[in-house]
Amino acid sequence: MMATLDKLIQRRDDLRKSRASGVMEVEDQNGERVRYKSDQQMAAALSDLDRQIAEIQGRATPSSFHFQTSKGV
Template structure:
């Protein structure tokens, strides 16, 4: 199941807040407890979320449907 842009943004904000507070263990949106070994691991997770948000925000439709008439 793909997450929506608002869900990804909320997850990124929560992780950024935890990192700023110096917390390595926190409870995410789903109630799961997540623990990071180091600040660099948190930075990599933030970078991954940033790229997911960018990819989801720029998603284009895969199918175009044209409806035309001859005007008669």
């Protein structure tokens, strides 16, 4: 089941608040708890939530970058 945009944004905001305060456990509106082992795990979860939100909003991040360079001549 795909989460709604509002739920994803709420989860992201809750996770950001927890991360900023140093709390490693998050409880959602349903009472489900998630305990993170490290700040790196929290950062990965935030990144994934941001990706999902961008995808729903139609502004997905590019999967590749193309560089155009020259010698300046």
